Amino acid sequence: MLTKRLIPCLDVSGGRVIKGVKFLSHKDAGDPVEMAAFYDSEGADELVFYDITASAEGRDIMLDVVAKTAEQLFIPLTVGGGLRSVDDMKKMLKAGADKVSINTAAVQNPNLIKDGAEAFGSQCIVLGMDVKRVSGDNSASWQIFTHTGRDGGVARGLDAIEWAEQAVALGAGEIVVNSIDADGTRDGYDVELVRRISESVNVPVVASGGAGTLEHMYQVVSEGMADAVLAASIFHFGTHTIGEAKRYLSDRGVSVRLT
Amino acid sequence: MSEIVTIVDYDSGNIRSVEKAIQKLGRDTLVTDSPKDILAAKAVIFPGQGASESAMLNLNKKHLVEPLIEVIRKGVPFFGVCLGLQLLLETSQEGLTPCLGVAKGETVLLPPGVKRPHMGWNRVVIKQDHPVFEGIESGSYFYFVHSYYADPDDDNLVYGVTDYGVNFCSVIALDNLIATQFHPEKSGTLGVKLYENFLKYMVDRN
Numbered sequence: 001m002l003t004k005r006l007i008p009c010l011d012v013s014g015g016r017v018i019k020g021v022k023f024l025s026h027k028d029a030g031d032p033v034e035m036a037a038f039y040d041s042e043g044a045d046e047l048v049f050y051d052i053t054a055s056a057e058g059r060d061i062m063l064d065v066v067a068k069t070a071e072q073l074f075i076p077l078t079v080g081g082g083l084r085s086v087d088d089m090k091k092m093l094k095a096g097a098d099k100v101s102i103n104t105a106a107v108q109n110p111n112l113i114k115d116g117a118e119a120f121g122s123q124c125i126v127l128g129m130d131v132k133r134v135s136g137d138n139s140a141s142w143q144i145f146t147h148t149g150r151d152g153g154v155a156r157g158l159d160a161i162e163w164a165e166q167a168v169a170l171g172a173g174e175i176v177v178n179s180i181d182a183d184g185t186r187d188g189y190d191v192e193l194v195r196r197i198s199e200s201v202n203v204p205v206v207a208s209g210g211a212g213t214l215e216h217m218y219q220v221v222s223e224g225m226a227d228a229v230l231a232a233s234i235f236h237f238g239t240h241t242i243g244e245a246k247r248y249l250s251d252r253g254v255s256v257r258l259t
Numbered sequence: 260m261s262e263i264v265t266i267v268d269y270d271s272g273n274i275r276s277v278e279k280a281i282q283k284l285g286r287d288t289l290v291t292d293s294p295k296d297i298l299a300a301k302a303v304i305f306p307g308q309g310a311s312e313s314a315m316l317n318l319n320k321k322h323l324v325e326p327l328i329e330v331i332r333k334g335v336p337f338f339g340v341c342l343g344l345q346l347l348l349e350t351s352q353e354g355l356t357p358c359l360g361v362a363k364g365e366t367v368l369l370p371p372g373v374k375r376p377h378m379g380w381n382r383v384v385i386k387q388d389h390p391v392f393e394g395i396e397s398g399s400y401f402y403f404v405h406s407y408y409a410d411p412d413d414d415n416l417v418y419g420v421t422d423y424g425v426n427f428c429s430v431i432a433l434d435n436l437i438a439t440q441f442h443p444e445k446s447g448t449l450g451v452k453l454y455e456n457f458l459k460y461m462v463d464r465n
Contacts, residue, residue, distance in 0.1 A: 001381065001382070001422060001423075002377065002379050002380070002381045002403075002423055003379060003380045003381065003400065004379075005379050005380065040447065045379065045380055070275060070276055070279060071279050074276065074279075074280060074444055074445060074446065074447055074448070074450055074451055075402070075445060075446075075447055076402060076404075076445050093273055094273075094275070095275075096273070096275050096276060096279075097273075098273060098276070098445065120272070120309065121272065121308055121309030121310060122376065123308060123309070123376050123378065123404045123405075124272075124308075124309075173376055173378070174378060202374050202375060203374055203375070203376070204374055204376070204378050204379070227374065227378075227379065228379070257380040257400040259447070
């Protein structure tokens with residue numbers, strides 16, 4: 001049986017992990033290569049590097065980080081952040097990434113999904129989406145936002161479920177659903193949103209944003225039908241180890257890879 | 260003296276991690292798309308990702324089809340990975356171009372009712388013993404990314420199976436050839452162990 005995946009996400013800028021990993025006093029928690037190796041040894045099923053630098057110089061540093069990590073790490077690595085073209089994707093994949101994640105650039109130019117999938121295969125192309133619950137006249141809906149860094153982001157007039165379906169039709173091989181409402185709250189994932197998307201598309205769906213407890217992870221993989229969970233602070237701050245999270249899920253009948 | 264491991268490069272997916280895994284095991288690698296290099300190889304790894312149709316078109320364009328069939332026929336130790344397993348069969352539902360046809364059978368789409376691609380860690384149940392499985396328990400987890408799977412006619416070729424909507428063939432072996440549907444180079448220490456066993460028992464003892 002296919003297991004549910006636990007995926008730590010590391011924000012990287014200028015070759016360093018930021019939003020530091022606080023519990024690792026004996027390690028260089030700012031070194032992405034060391035952090036990647038640590039999470040691998042803890043039993044992470046995959047890793048995500050999110051590049052939060054924008055400059056061309058920062059991009060080259062990121063390529064170097066990816067190459068060094070791929071040299072040591074034998075689990076899948078996804079790189080996202082600032083990828084705008086097939087050429088950007090190609091550089092990351094050549095450096096050693098297994099998948100590339102695109103978000104805003106795909107909203108601006110949906111054909112980027114198609115071009116990427118044609119060039120590298122759907123299995124390489126991850127669509128990330130930032131979603132906010134919006135109340136309407138009769139019922140709530142979920143809308144896509146971009147540039148979510150400040151002022152709550154820009155509404156794109158795009159329904160999240162329709163966008164997920166369109167992205168898969170264009171060739172996205174996996175979808176990461178990030179709830180803007182839940183992100184950083186540690187109050188739990190938007191389980192209903194994740195389930196709606198998971199039911200709408202026939203590719204793996206990764207839940208992101210809001211994990212505060214292990215129960216939240218359990219909810220989103222059971223009720224939310226998520227195929228994987230992405231988490232940052234719950235692991236980075238040492239609230240729980242990956243091993244603890246997996247045992248918790250396994251005890252509740254969720255299939256996970258225990259190492 | 261340990262043999263150089265030749266890795267077939269035909270623009271089909273990320274081969275860097277295959278190369279790194281082999282180098283981690285202390286071996287020299289040659290990444291090549293040259294028919295001559297492949298014909299001279301003492302050990303071959305045949306990786307691959309993506310669509311079988313474009314992969315076969317690339318192999319034809321690079322004149323690699325005959326050399327690959329030839330090294331397998333000669334009994335050169337050979338390790339196929341993912342698409343490098345599927346392409347060993349005669350045909351694929353994914354495309355019209357004939358595949359290598361080293362083993363009889365067809366590559367078919369995973370059944371309806373499961374998400375495609377099959378992406379993530381799943382168990383491999385060992386059906387027949389093989390030296391590459393040394394130190395690896397039946398039911399161990401390996402990393403998969405694929406939507407199609409190889410369905411060989413001859414059950415005797417099936418050394419490992421995996422359950423995903425269907426109990427499909429995830430490892431085949433034939434003479435000096437081994438091939439896995441999963442990615443050993445993405446499967447942590449057990450995956451690297453599989454390559455280590457390949458080198459130890461199939462390459463060095465050849």
